Amino acid sequence: MKILIINKYWYPRGGADVYAIWLAWELERRGHEVVVFSVKHPDNVHPEVPYRFISSVQTEKLNPLSAPKTIARMVWSREAADQLAAFIKTERPDVAHIHNIYTQMSPSILPVLKKYDVPTVLTVHDYGLTSANYSLYDDRGIDKFGSFSSVIRRHGVKRSYIASIIAATVFEFHKRIGVYEKNIDRMIFTTDYVKRLFKVRGWKGDKGTIIPYVVNLGREGLKPQADDGFIFFAGRLHKTKGVHILIEAARRTGLPIKIAGDGPDRKALQKQAGAMTNIDFLGSIPRKDVLDYMRRARMVVVPSVWLEPFGLVALEPQGLGTPVIASRIGGLSEVLVHGQTGLYVEPEDIEGLAYAMQRLWDDPEEAKRMGQLGKRRFKSNYSVGQHMKKIMDVYTELIS
Template sequence: MKVLVVHNRYRSEQPSGENNVVDAETALLAAGGVRVSLFERRSDDIAAMSLPRKALVPGRVPWNRAARAELTARLQVERPDVVHIHNTFPLLSPSVLAACADARVPVVATLHNYGMVCPPGTLYRDGRICTDCVGGAPVPAVKHGCYRGSAAATVPMAANLLLNRSRWRSSVTRFFCISDAQRRLLVDAGMPASRMTVKHNFVTDPGVRRVGDGAHVLFLGRLTEEKGVPLLMAAWDRLGGSLGLPLVIAGTGPLSDEVDAWAASRTDVSYVGLQDKAACQALTASAAAVVAPSAWLEAFGLVVVEAMAAGVPTVAPAHGAFPELISDGVTGLLHEPGSAVALADALRDVVADPERNRKMGEAARQRYDEDFTPEVGLRRLVEGYEAAIAAHRTA
């Protein structure tokens, strides 16, 4: 099988889970005997552009003729069995779909977020879940400046969504949703149910697993409001040091300074900043629990599966993809979304009984072995490609 992967890489200055997923899948396919090649653009390249070229970037978000022409040429030479599209913003655009249609090659697209119904792809605005644009025109997004807090910056994304909505729905042979929760929301918004399948992300076995009861509670991720950092701080303040374990916060983001100052004022919080992959794996494997208090509707929740792989239970809100990843009371605990009281209670509960905590960690690892290993990931990828090829041939 020959697969061409299409992806616009996010900026390297900020860790990107989507970039990591694309890299992991590409390596997995190659190791599994699939002939895989890449058609990429890098958002990092924008910084080196001349001012006139930079000025043209927003106008090419909905349609980039040069990207279409270049991909058309690649398809004529390589003739892949299937094209797998991940992200097209901002330097590729949905014009790549037209190139695939011209070449009559089936297209698989992974939906890593809610970009098909929300210009910034987050379904989050002003500290709350927002579905104002779902199922309709993205006018509210422009009005509220949902992308980078700017109406002007939001316009190209809103235009992209509006102008290319029907093209995505008619040109993609099969969509990969990364959770059933995401799939249900998008189908309700009008996406074609028959062509949307759930394919969870996989996680490579870290090679380290928890031994003992764990030395801390861990938050690992972007330090933003939507990731629930203010909620976690409020919940930890309520606990008042009663947990008997420190909180370790690893990551970076807009709230870094606030988190650093808060951690410095306490003896039971350690802010360690951005860590490399090995350090993150070690922190996870030494945790009594991983906390993922996201305020938005996570489409997946990679940190939860990474904790599973290390045999560590997770505490997370009962919304988005978390209820299908976490079996409440079995592999972790779910709490009422947005409630600092409920989060504090769940954190207290998850470490209160070491034996119960150990059993939850073992059950979490068993769930990982069943559903989230590279072997499972490769099988589901190839099955999805084969189904798309067969459907395209029939059509």
């Protein structure tokens, strides 16, 4: 089978990108032909399969010169559509598996796939198909509505009134023409929570199937868990990840915390930590080092305050035999078994998080037991073999 993988980033910028790149590699490893359609970037992982990269646009800091090009790309990218059409004519894929495409590609590619009779699968990695604010979170907290007016009123996109107007307008245009709902043959949701949320928010397209994420731990997954006496966090340093809550819990307990990652709130978080000697900011580190820290931690903390669609960072430690403390929110609420593979705390509950951290710190045997149970559950429910069978079943159904 020949599978076309489409994602706007081809470097590990976030969880969706890590998954898309891994899936392409795993499909090829299993004997399938894989071709990749993505966007140019200096950090791209060079695919060892046929690929086509289109030009990128500036999205972080718009100015009067770059804004028109970016807005045009968000609405309808002629380049993406034309390049994909040419790529399809050359490669003739059996099925296309789409991940994140908005902004850098736009949904202009979807009618192209339909025109050339390429069945389409889309894995949902966030809420960008239900709201212009793809995280449903802003400086005021969770946006329960995520509507046109709500996103603009709350400055829900990039904390900017102008950016919010642009994003909300583009989203409403795509919604009104139904470009996603009309052109996607099969939706894959990673949790039941996300599937239910799409239904509540009025999604009229394919009802979809649930296939949880899977994690390739590589050689780290074969090593025994080693408690080196620290608590670990890995993720983007952004308000949605709740690192500010973790810092306050660390202030109350005095327990040693290692924080891996970078992001827009790094300086603010370092300022919040101030002279605290029990917090160590590691910066951005390679994935293999992240997994090594996870394996050697007493526990991993995932204090997210937004509606995480899944939370890969809460699954990885379980596969390494390390217990997890996570917020009971969004898709994260389906990743742990409370009291068995880790502990749930309510989001933004500093005292609750501090208590949970202290509990596992004071009882390393309980932490070890939870880690062992987590590893067994990981092997039973999140194996690569199980995941790939479900993915291939979807592909086969669509092309048969």
